[in-house]
Amino acid sequence: MELKVEEVGLSYGARPVLQNVSFTLEQQESALLLGPSGSGKSSLLNIICGLQTPDRGTVTLGTERVVSADGSANSDAVRRRSMGIIFQTLRLVSALSLKANLLLAQKIQNGAHDPNLVQETLDRLGIADRANARPFELSQGEAQRAAIARALVVKPTLLIADEPTSALDAANAERAAQLLLDVARNAGASLLVATHDQRLNALFARTMTLDNGRLAA
Numbered sequence: 169m170e171l172k173v174e175e176v177g178l179s180y181g182a183r184p185v186l187q188n189v190s191f192t193l194e195q196q197e198s199a200l201l202l203g204p205s206g207s208g209k210s211s212l213l214n215i216i217c218g219l220q221t222p223d224r225g226t227v228t229l230g231t232e233r234v235v236s237a238d239g240s241a242n243s244d245a246v247r248r249r250s251m252g253i254i255f256q257t258l259r260l261v262s263a264l265s266l267k268a269n270l271l272l273a274q275k276i277q278n279g280a281h282d283p284n285l286v287q288e289t290l291d292r293l294g295i296a297d298r299a300n301a302r303p304f305e306l307s308q309g310e311a312q313r314a315a316i317a318r319a320l321v322v323k324p325t326l327l328i329a330d331e332p333t334s335a336l337d338a339a340n341a342e343r344a345a346q347l348l349l350d351v352a353r354n355a356g357a358s359l360l361v362a363t364h365d366q367r368l369n370a371l372f373a374r375t376m377t378l379d380n381g382r383l384a385a
Contacts, residue, residue, distance in 0.1 A: 169230030169250065169325045170195050171216070171358060176225035178211055178381075185211050186222065187381045195325075198349055198359040200368055203378035209362045212378065213330055216360070217253055218243025229326060248277045252319030252357070254329040254348075258311045259318070260303040266290075266314055267299040270321045277322045289317045292351065308335075312344055320355060327352050329361045338367055345371050 171193040178186040186208045193199055203209050214220035216227050218234045218241065226241075227234040229250055233241040247253075260269040267286060274280040290296040293313040298306060306314055312332070319327055329348055333341035345361070345368045352359035361368065369375055377384040 169358070171326055171360070172228045173212075173216065174226050174228075176212070176215060176222045176227065178208075178215065178220075178222045178224075185381050186215075189225070189378070189381070189383055191376060191383060193326075193358050193360060196353070196356055196358055197374065198352055198372060199361070199374040199376060200372040201360060201362040201376050201378060202364070202366070202369065203362075204364050207364075207378045208381045209364075209378055210330065213328060213360075213362050217251060217328060218247045248322075250325045252322055252324030252327045254315050254319045254327065254332055256331050256334070258303055258306075258315050260314065262303050265300045265302060266295070266306070266317075269303070269314075270317055273318050274321055280322070282321070285323070286317075286321050289320050292354070293317055293347070309340065312336075313347070316348065316351060320351060324355070324357050327355075327357045327359045329359070331363050331365070332361060333363060333365050333368060341365060341367050342371065 173189060173191050176186055176189040201209060215222050215235055221235060222237050224237050226236045229246060232246050234246045235241050235243050270286045274282060290299055295310055295313050298310055333344050336344060348359060
């Protein structure tokens with residue numbers, strides 16, 4: 169599905185955070201949203217995911233409106249149906265195994281129960297041997313793949329990753345970014361990665377730069 173962000177604006181009091189941000193992400197396209205801390209990336213991701221309402225503008229995914237300044241959107245339903253979000257922190261239940269967490273994610277997000285997809289995803293990401301491990305037992309690299317797995321098992325059409333490489337060295341940052349690109353392509357999903365990590369620039373065919381709330385021309 170095509171993601172379309174149109175004239176999105178947001179202010180906190182008198183301080184503008186996003187100013188007339190517009191772009192389109194085509195179906196199965198991958199793009200990097202690059203910008204320093206404080207540039208508005210997190211606010212923009214929250215709006216795209218339907219977690220925050222802008223002061224102006226709209227976000228649509230396919231034919232469905234994700235969010236709109238006038239509130240005429242069903243953000244929760246679109247997010248559950250169509251999005252896989254990879255957060256900076258590993259949002260898994262510590263008392264459950266990795267496999268149980270993924271099954272729970274399916275149930276919460278779209279009511280599904282597909283253990284075969286969970287197993288296939290763990291196999292694809294090379295962590296099937298950690299299916300019964302608790303989140304605190306995972307290494308940093310395993311936890312990173314677990315976060316990607318959580319986003320994939322809900323069969324998203326849009327994958328969104330927030331600063332997925334900021335804590336990694338150069339070699340592991342490249343591996344993580346390449347993994348995201350590969351799994352998005354294999355899943356037939358669009359991919360939007362927001363980061364201040366300039367090292368990823370060369371890996372993406374398309375880079376958008378956000379600075380002081382505006383997309384660079």
